[in-house]
Structure formats: structure tokens, C-alpha cells
Amino acid sequence: MTPQPPENRDKDAGRWSDLSRPPxxxxxxxxxxxRPGTLWSALDVVPVTGSTNSxxxxxxxxxxxxxxAVLVAEEQSAARGRLDRRWSAPPRSGLFVSVYLTPTVPLARWGWLPLLAGVATAAALSRSAGVDTALKWPNDVLVTVDGVERKAGGILAERAADGVVLGIGLNVSLTADELPVPTAASLALAGARNLDRDPLLRAVLRxxxxxxxxxxxxxxxxxxxRLQEAYAAGCATLGRQVRAELPGDRSLVGEAVALDADGRLVLATPDGVQHPVDAGDIVHLRPAAGGYA
Structure with a gap:
């Protein structure tokens, strides 16, 4: 075997410095x-970038x-979620992938794309990782850790030229000490039977x-x-008391009773009125002494 030059050995050592997290x-x-006839036309994997969506x-x-076109990063230094939230994860500890789509359906229905990505991602993880998943409207992927639902991933859709970029971020092997916030989770913490990111990524994209x-x-x-039916069946938000944090520093509390034909969350408030919510941050309210917290 021909010895590798020192610079190549150093490069390989960097790629494999954490043997539990191979590239x-x-x-x-x-x-x-x-493959011919499939949706995916190009796939690039980069060691690090600011944001695959950007x-x-x-x-x-x-x-x-x-x-x-598919872009995957082993690490993101400026990853973004909804409402421009920032988050980070150790290299090779998750799946950080964005895809470019140019739908031919009416523009009014494009709002279903992040919900579609949520259904697809949850289904793939249930099959390939063996974990129970749920969806928090509109774009969070939840798993259960110690009996508590926690966020293990999220989806961000952004308009781009004549199409949409869909970004999917999933925590795969993060330990409790590595979580960005204590209320987050990873597939590992949820007891996933498979943490190999290659088959997980193939399952999600398929x-x-x-x-x-x-x-x-x-x-x-x-x-x-049957996308509307599938989302409703897997949505942990429906049937719960929630608080919707709306644009303009407004909020609305009620029971999440339905998902309408436009993908909006319908809240029934105590005054008997149903309010469709198409944008906002949803907080699942838990029973607490004297009300909800």
C-alpha cells in the first residue's frame, strides 16, 4: 500500500475524527x-456552509x-428556522438538507409544501429509524423522550426564483448535553434503532x-x-388547547379543531368563534394549577 502524503492523512483524520459520526x-x-425518471437531479454534500437554504x-x-437539486451540509454555521431563529449542532450529528422544487400546481396551493415535507419526513423516520413521530403545526417534527414530546426537527420553506426551497433539519445523534435547548430532542434520545444518516437521508428524500x-x-x-388526511392524522396539535402567537404582537388561545383546505390551523375560542390561523408560532398548552402554562 502506498503511504498517503501527510496532508491527505490529516484530511482523512478530520473527516473521521468522531468515529461514531462518519461522513x-x-x-x-x-x-x-x-436515477432516470426520478425527481432528484443533482446532489451535493458539503463539509460546512452557513445555510443550505440560503x-x-x-x-x-x-x-x-x-x-x-439537493444540497446537504455536514455542518451549518448559520442555520435558520421559522421566524429567523438560529440554531446549531455538532458536525455530522444530524441531517441538514435543502431541495429545490418548481411545482406546476396553482400558486394558492404552494402553502401545503412545508406540511407535505412534514408528512414525508415523519413517515420516513417512523419506517427507517423506528421512532414514533408527530407533527406540530406547521413545521416541527416531534419525538417522545421520557414520555414528553420534544422537537427533533423542523422544516423551512422559502420562495426562490420560480420555485421553492424546502429545508429539513433533523437532530440524529445529539446527546442531551449537545441539545441547543433543553426542550429539544434527537433520534438517539428517542431510542431510534438506526442512526446511520445515509439510509435515513435516502428514506426522507424518497x-x-x-x-x-x-x-x-x-x-x-x-x-x-390524502395529504390533508395524513397531516391531520399525525398532527399532535389538533385536539389540544394552544396559544397562537400572531404577527403584530397578538395572541389567540383556543382548541385546535381542524386543518382547513388551505393548510390553516382552525382554532375554536371560548366565545364559540372559529379562527383560521395561517401564520404564527403555536404553543401547546399543558394543564397546570389554575389553568394552562
Whole structure:
């Protein structure tokens, strides 16, 4: 065997410095996912970037993307969630992936895309990781740790040129000490039977391709492709008392009773009025002495 130059040995040592968190195999992922007739057209894995969503949005604006482009980062230094929240995770401890889609369905139905991604991601994790998952409206993926629902992932949709960039972030192997906040979780903490990120990523992308194809085939009708039904069945928000933190420093408390045809969460307030909520932060309220906390 020919000895490696010192610089190559150093590079490999960096990639494998944490043997419990090996790097993704970009070549194997491409062979498995980039096939004729499938949605995925390109797949890149980068060691680190600020935000995979920001990168794809910029590339879409420059006309450099085709539908089905996938960008995965082993680490993100400026990852963003809804409401421009920042979060971080150790290198190779999760899945940080963005995809570029150009739906042909009516623009009014594009709001279903983050919910579709939630259904696809939850289904993939249940099958491939063996964990029970739930969805918190509109874009959080929950798992159960010690009997408590916690956020293990999130989805961010952003308009980009003629399409949408969907970002999916999942905590895979984070330990309790590595969590960004104590109320977060990871697949490892939820007792997942599989923490190998390669098959997890393949499962998520294949599930996303399936649901996206079904949704496109019926012109984005969420009832006809059973997306509305699937989301409602897996949504931990429905049937609970919640507080919706709305734009303009307003809030609304009520029971989450339905998901309407536009993907909005319908809250029934004590005065008997039903309010559709299309944007805001949802807080699941728990019974506490004297009311909810």
C-alpha cells in the first residue's frame, strides 16, 4: 500500500475524527437517488456552509438550478428556522438538507409544501429509524423522550426564483448535553434503532418524492391525494388547547379543531368563534394549577 502524503492523512483524520459520526457517502447517495425518471437531479454534500437554504435560494436566483437539486451540509454555521431563529449542532450529528422544487400546481396551493415535507419526513423516520413521530403545526417534527414530546426537527420553506426551497433539519445523534435547548430532542434520545444518516437521508428524500408526486398529480388538491388526511392524522396539535402567537404582537388561545383546505390551523375560542390561523408560532398548552402554562 502506498503511504498517503501527510496532508491527505490529516484530511482523512478530520473527516473521521468522531468515529461514531462518519461522513455521508455522497457517491452512494447519488447512485441510489439520481436515477432516470426520478425527481432528484443533482446532489451535493458539503463539509460546512452557513445555510443550505440560503445557498440554494442564491443559486436559484442566479439560474443555476434545475428542479430536484439537493444540497446537504455536514455542518451549518448559520442555520435558520421559522421566524429567523438560529440554531446549531455538532458536525455530522444530524441531517441538514435543502431541495429545490418548481411545482406546476396553482400558486394558492404552494402553502401545503412545508406540511407535505412534514408528512414525508415523519413517515420516513417512523419506517427507517423506528421512532414514533408527530407533527406540530406547521413545521416541527416531534419525538417522545421520557414520555414528553420534544422537537427533533423542523422544516423551512422559502420562495426562490420560480420555485421553492424546502429545508429539513433533523437532530440524529445529539446527546442531551449537545441539545441547543433543553426542550429539544434527537433520534438517539428517542431510542431510534438506526442512526446511520445515509439510509435515513435516502428514506426522507424518497418519501418526499412520493408525496410531492402524489400532490402534483392531482393539481395540488390536498384532499384528493390524502395529504390533508395524513397531516391531520399525525398532527399532535389538533385536539389540544394552544396559544397562537400572531404577527403584530397578538395572541389567540383556543382548541385546535381542524386543518382547513388551505393548510390553516382552525382554532375554536371560548366565545364559540372559529379562527383560521395561517401564520404564527403555536404553543401547546399543558394543564397546570389554575389553568394552562
Amino acid at each position: 455521508l457517502n455522497a457517491g452512494a447517495l447519488r447512485r441510489a437517488l439520481l 445557498d440554494l435560494v442564491a443559486r436559484a436566483a442566479a439560474g443555476e438550478l434545475s428542479e430536484g 418519501s418526499l418524492e412520493h408525496w410531492y408526486g402524489e400532490w402534483q398529480a392531482v393539481d395540488g388538491d390536498p384532499a384528493a391525494c
